[in-house]
Amino acid sequence: MHQSSKSVRFSRYMKKSGFLFIAIFYQTLLYAQQDIAEKLENTAFMTGEELHYEVKYGLIKGGEATLTVGLEHVGEDWLYYSRAEARIAGLPAKLFTIRDIYESYFYVENGLPIKSIRNIHEEGYKEFDEVLFFREQNKVRNLKNQFFDVPPQTHDVLSAFYFARRFLFKENLQPEDTLPFTIFLDKQVLVFKIKYQKKEKVKTAFGKIDAMKFVAVIEGSSPFKKEEDMEVWFTDDLNYIPLRISADLPIGSLKCVLISYSGLKNAEGRLP
Numbered sequence: 001m002h003q004s005s006k007s008v009r010f011s012r013y014m015k016k017s018g019f020l021f022i023a024i025f026y027q028t029l030l031y032a033q034q035d036i037a038e039k040l041e042n043t044a045f046m047t048g049e050e051l052h053y054e055v056k057y058g059l060i061k062g063g064e065a066t067l068t069v070g071l072e073h074v075g076e077d078w079l080y081y082s083r084a085e086a087r088i089a090g091l092p093a094k095l096f097t098i099r100d101i102y103e104s105y106f107y108v109e110n111g112l113p114i115k116s117i118r119n120i121h122e123e124g125y126k127e128f129d130e131v132l133f134f135r136e137q138n139k140v141r142n143l144k145n146q147f148f149d150v151p152p153q154t155h156d157v158l159s160a161f162y163f164a165r166r167f168l169f170k171e172n173l174q175p176e177d178t179l180p181f182t183i184f185l186d187k188q189v190l191v192f193k194i195k196y197q198k199k200e201k202v203k204t205a206f207g208k209i210d211a212m213k214f215v216a217v218i219e220g221s222s223p224f225k226k227e228e229d230m231e232v233w234f235t236d237d238l239n240y241i242p243l244r245i246s247a248d249l250p251i252g253s254l255k256c257v258l259i260s261y262s263g264l265k266n267a268e269g270r271l272p
Helices: 005-017 020-029 157-166
Strands: 050-057 060-074 077-087 098-107 113-122 125-134 139-141 147-149 178-185 188-204 207-216 230-235 242-249 252-262
Touching: 060 098, 077 157, 098 157, 113 157, 157 178, 188 230, 188 242
Parallel strands: none
Antiparallel strands: 050 060, 050 252, 060 077, 077 098, 098 113, 113 125, 125 139, 139 147, 178 188, 188 207, 207 230, 230 242, 242 252
């Protein structure tokens, strides 16, 4: 089948950078790696939680993504196990294939990861890697037996998402507060920043929901030119569920919306 020049550019961009939805999704969800106590109370999520999203590229339904969290017995410990899967669906799926899976094992007590998995399948490109975290040495090791120095409290993308919901989002944020976070991904230590903007009601498939709005912080390494190029809304409750993401990119606009959920810890939250 003949591909348009726009779809070819989109496919090449995805292959080069990894599944774009995953990159943007996690840039917007996380912040502020602080020194924490040995044990943190978890009031934000519980095992069995599932979040389902629809991803749109321009006017075309471009993909879907799912986030789940459960418990796994590893050695003598019980660990949280989270899995994020994103794939191309609809019309774009006829042009190219993308199926990315991220997995994380992190401690129940403090939310820090001990193992992360990245399994990328994008058209003709495939990549698989496992990263082990060595906390006492502040190092990580990948499947090629390469070691990398990392700061204390470094997360993978999934453990950081749940850590933020469990602990960091409980801070009393003020408008214009800037929030950095640190993760290890693809052989790199990455520091991203987002800014809390305001509270507002967001129109969703579940009605108008009270939400907290964040925008991008524009710096030299940022993929965005202005703050409004990336916006994300979280439920303004103890669940801190990402409701919607909007991003303007060189390849076009990208939107991600929550379409279904189950297993929320706080039934009295904003979602019905």
